Amino acid sequence: MKIKPFLALRPKSGLADKIASPPYDVVDTEEARALAGDNPYCFLRIVRSEIEFPPDSDPYDDRIYVRAAENLEKFKAEGWLKPAEQPALYVYRLRTDDHTQTGIVTVSHIDDYDQGRIKRHEKTRKPTEDDRTRHVDTVNANTGPVFLTYRDQEVVDELVEQAQQREPLYDFVAPDGVQHTVWVVVDTQQWVDAFAALPEAYVADGHHRAASAARVARQRRDADPGSSGTEEYNWFLTVFFPAGQLKVLPYNRCVKDLNGMDADAFLAAVKNIFPVKEVAHQAPESVGHVCTYLAGRWYELAVDPLDASDPVACLDVSVLQDRVLAPILAIDDPRNNPRIEFVGGVRGTGELMRRVDSGLAAVAFSMYPVTLAQLMEVADADRIMPPKSTWFEPKLKSGLLIHELS
Numbered sequence: 001m002k003i004k005p006f007l008a009l010r011p012k013s014g015l016a017d018k019i020a021s022p023p024y025d026v027v028d029t030e031e032a033r034a035l036a037g038d039n040p041y042c043f044l045r046i047v048r049s050e051i052e053f054p055p056d057s058d059p060y061d062d063r064i065y066v067r068a069a070e071n072l073e074k075f076k077a078e079g080w081l082k083p084a085e086q087p088a089l090y091v092y093r094l095r096t097d098d099h100t101q102t103g104i105v106t107v108s109h110i111d112d113y114d115q116g117r118i119k120r121h122e123k124t125r126k127p128t129e130d131d132r133t134r135h136v137d138t139v140n141a142n143t144g145p146v147f148l149t150y151r152d153q154e155v156v157d158e159l160v161e162q163a164q165q166r167e168p169l170y171d172f173v174a175p176d177g178v179q180h181t182v183w184v185v186v187d188t189q190q191w192v193d194a195f196a197a198l199p200e201a202y203v204a205d206g207h208h209r210a211a212s213a214a215r216v217a218r219q220r221r222d223a224d225p226g227s228s229g230t231e232e233y234n235w236f237l238t239v240f241f242p243a244g245q246l247k248v249l250p251y252n253r254c255v256k257d258l259n260g261m262d263a264d265a266f267l268a269a270v271k272n273i274f275p276v277k278e279v280a281h282q283a284p285e286s287v288g289h290v291c292t293y294l295a296g297r298w299y300e301l302a303v304d305p306l307d308a309s310d311p312v313a314c315l316d317v318s319v320l321q322d323r324v325l326a327p328i329l330a331i332d333d334p335r336n337n338p339r340i341e342f343v344g345g346v347r348g349t350g351e352l353m354r355r356v357d358s359g360l361a362a363v364a365f366s367m368y369p370v371t372l373a374q375l376m377e378v379a380d381a382d383r384i385m386p387p388k389s390t391w392f393e394p395k396l397k398s399g400l401l402i403h404e405l406s
Contacts, residue, residue, distance in 0.1 A: 001117060001150075001198045002109040004235065005087035005188045009141070009402035010169075012082055017172040019043050019080065020180065020397035023144050025128075025208070026344075029059065041080055043399030045071045047135075047143050060131060065138040072139050081402065088186045090401055091163040092239060094394045095179040101245040101394075102160055104191065105145060105182075105401050107235035108201075110217045113210055117200050118148065119379035122207045122387060125335055132212035140405050142213055142237035144398040146206035149372065152242040155194050170400060178394045182401070201240060202379050205392050210236070216405070237403040239396060243372045249345030249391040250283070250369045252352055253320070254361035256339045259329045263295040266363065269328050275302040282349035284368040290320055291366040293349075293356050311377045316368055317386045329363075335387045342388035345369065 011019045021043035027035065033051040036042040044051060049068040050059045057064070075081040090105040112118045136142060163183045170182040185191065203210055213236035221227045221234070258266045270276055270292075279300045284291050290301045303323070305314040312318055325331040331340050341361070343351055352364035370390050378385055 001195045001201055002112055003089075003104075003106040003192055003195045003238075003240075005089050005186070005192075006107045006232075006235065006237075006403055007087050008084045008090070009076070009081050009404055010084055011400065012080055015041055015080055016170040016180075016182075016400060017174070019075075019399045020172075020174065021047065021399050023395060023398050024048055024132075026395060030055075041075075043143070046075070046139065047398055060127075060134075065134050068135060069139045072141065072143075081399075084184075086186060087188075088184050089188050089191055090169070091160055091183040091185060092396070092400075093164070093179075093181045094396070095181070096177060096394055099247050099394070101241055101247070102164070103239045103241040104156070104160065105237070105239045106191075106195075107142075107403055108146075108148075108238040109229075110214045110234055110236060111229070112201075113214050113236075116382075118210065119200055119202045119376075119382075120207055120210070121203065121375055121379045121383070121385045122389070123335070123384055124208050124211045128208045129211050129215070132208050133215045136212050136216045136405075137219070142209070142403040142405070144206070144209060145237040145239040145396060145401070146210045146213070147204045147392065147396065148201040148238050148240045149204045149243045149246055150198055150201045150240055151376075152244045153194065153198065156191075157242065159191055159194065174397065176394075180397055180400070195240075202243075202376055204241070204246065204375070204390070213237075220405075231406075233405040235403070237401070243376070246372060247393055248369045248372060248375075249393050250367040251317070251388040251391045252343045252345060252349075252367055253325070253365040253388075254341045254343060254352060254355050255325070255329050255331065255363050255365075256341070256361055258362045263362075266328065267294060267299070270301065270324060273323050274304070276300070282353075283366050284316075287316060287368050287371075289368060290316055291349075293352050293364040293366070294362075296357070311374070311381050312383045312385060315370060315374060315378075315385065315389065317370065317389045320365060320367075321386050344391040344393075346391065346393045 018041040024047040032044045032048040036044045046068050050064045092105050093102040168181050169184050173179045217233050292299045303319040305319050307313045331337050349366050355361040356364050
């Protein structure tokens with residue numbers, strides 16, 4: 001793996017907690033507007049700049065991207081964001097009451113992405129990839145890191161432990177209770193060497209950010225016949241977390257209607273495929289089971305795969321898609337079908353019940369989390385999971401470390 005220290009754009013001392021924002025893709029426009037509120041420092045003004053336009057504005061209007069670039073320049077002109085004094089790597093720890101994970105923020109080379117050393121497990125949606133490509137190109141920066149994972153390496157663990165003995169650059173607790181702590185690493189050769197021995201990494205979260213960064217780099221290479229591959233636009237912002245530290249939550253599903261059936265008919269159709277029983281619990285307790293909320297009751301489906309040897313077909317999300325969502329509910333393309341919605345596991349099963357009880361959905365499916373081993377097995381086989389198969393928590397903040405492309 002190729003990594004290198006980079007000259008980060010960083011919040012001015014005392015402003016990190018005011019600038020830091022959720023990633024662009026975990027909030028919708030109205031949630032982003034509410035979170036930004038009257039806070040002029042909020043980084044959502046750059047990653048979701050449509051919040052500064054009327055609610056009925058086209059989010060893909062050229063003015064949205066121009067405003068994002070203008071806001072980034074404003075943050076720099078006001079001194080809210082300032083360039084680091086020298087290139088560096090960063091150690092970034094997220095801590096909750098019951099979980100800690102610590103990663104390395106750096107920049108990775110697009111050749112590792114294009115040549116498959118950075119492995120993927122999801123397809124991207126063209127509208128989202130196009131949007132982020134325009135955003136990166138217009139603001140001339142990677143404003144949020146791609147979340148990568150790798151098989152634990154003792155030498156990297158030791159370097160991370162040593163870095164945490166120093167005074168942190170930032171240390172604050174966000175409103176959701178997650179503590180964010182960042183340390184600077186300026187002596188980086190050992191880190192570069194350690195990652196050079198790493199054969200591969202895996203995109204855990206941020207497939208659209210990775211794809212858009214690579215597209216911008218290719219566009220700029222094409223426009224620059226003298227490109228050597230060392231230009232800053234060939235590198236993109238990443239954070240590497242060891243797989244052993246990561247916490248994967250389920251990505252649940254809601255379907256808005258029962259494809260013309262009533263609840264009894266739908267349940268009967270499912271019983272023709274899987275063993276089904278009414279249960280008191282709301283989340284499956286092991287792989288091979290899905291809990292379903294329908295007409296005020298919870299049921300558990302024993303979702304045996306048709307081919308347990310296939311790394312994709314054996315996933316619970318695949319079995320549900322292939323044997324229930326597609327044939328019974330006519331959700332043939334879950335990436336684009338507006339009748340299905342995906343609900344991150346952090347919102348709990350109460351959110352599934354709320355949607356069904358309120359009529360926003362007709363049925364909900366509570367999933368068992370995909371494991372890191374399953375994710376890696378799928379990516380190693382150069383296969384693709386169904387969309388929205390994994391939800392990683394806690395979430396990184398955007399705006400703490402920015403990589404400018406020139």
